[in-house]
Amino acid sequence: MSVGPAAVIFDLDGTLVDNLRFHVQAWGALSRSLGLDVPVERFEREFNGWRNEEIIPALLGRPVPPEELVRLAEQKESHYRALYGPHLVPLRGARELLTRLRDAGLRLAVASAGPRPNRAFVLDGLQLRPFFSHVVGAEDVTRGKPAPDLFLAAARALGVEPAACVVFEDAVHGIHAARAAGMIAVGVTTLTPAELLREAGAHWVTSDFASLPGDFEQLLFSGR
Numbered sequence: 001m002s003v004g005p006a007a008v009i010f011d012l013d014g015t016l017v018d019n020l021r022f023h024v025q026a027w028g029a030l031s032r033s034l035g036l037d038v039p040v041e042r043f044e045r046e047f048n049g050w051r052n053e054e055i056i057p058a059l060l061g062r063p064v065p066p067e068e069l070v071r072l073a074e075q076k077e078s079h080y081r082a083l084y085g086p087h088l089v090p091l092r093g094a095r096e097l098l099t100r101l102r103d104a105g106l107r108l109a110v111a112s113a114g115p116r117p118n119r120a121f122v123l124d125g126l127q128l129r130p131f132f133s134h135v136v137g138a139e140d141v142t143r144g145k146p147a148p149d150l151f152l153a154a155a156r157a158l159g160v161e162p163a164a165c166v167v168f169e170d171a172v173h174g175i176h177a178a179r180a181a182g183m184i185a186v187g188v189t190t191l192t193p194a195e196l197l198r199e200a201g202a203h204w205v206t207s208d209f210a211s212l213p214g215d216f217e218q219l220l221f222s223g224r
């Protein structure tokens with residue numbers, strides 16, 4: 001009997017796809033249209049892994065009524081999808097790793113703080129959705145990352161104990177969330193340097209899915 005992990009949970013933005021510069025560009029355009037001058041680092045670090053319901057009030061520095069929030073979020077997200085659409089591609093090795101994990105009998109889920117249309121844009125656009133038993137998103141929780149809620153919701157949906165889950169995640173907030181959920185955390189260095197992901201608690205780091213650390217590969221696949 002295998003004693004390795006039973007499930008793997010993937011973050012979406014910055015992990016399954018290397019798309020954060022397009023999110024940052026769209027956030028920058030939204031901010032400018034509102035007369036705000038926001039340093040890029042806030043989008044890359046502070047807001048990475050948050051839900052729109054958390055980002056937009058922080059950006060404006062005030063509570064934002066639901067209708068205004070929906071309108072501003074849609075303005076940003078439709079711009080992001082238009083910017084990223086021509087570049088949509090999985091992170092190197094993603095499809096191959098998902099195939100190996102599925103064939104090895106591991107349960108797979110996505111846990112993203114992003115809204116449903118953005119998840120569909122990537123997962124359906126790249127035909128990755130069939131790999132995943134469950135996709136958990138912004139509307140399933142009230143707190144984004146670093147709260148553990150998204151990852152715990154994914155584990156619950158998969159019917160797997162948190163301690164038996166591995167999380168792939170690119171954001172410091174996401175690594176904190178995975179560790180707070182009691183999961184094994186693997187940092188993906190699409191934007192955030194390896195040292196910061198390790199400091200946040202990542203057990204391993206990798207630049208993509210094509211070259212995983214040997215001992216981590218062994219943990220995932222030995223005995224399967």
Ligand SMILES: O=P(O)(O)OC[C@H]1O[C@@H](O)[C@H](O)[C@@H](O)[C@@H]1O
Nearest residue numbers: 012013023047048049112113114
């Ligand atoms: O949880 P994920 O998939 O990394 O994505 C969450 C968010 O990540 C941020 O970095 C983006 O700017 C957001 O717009 C996005 O929704």
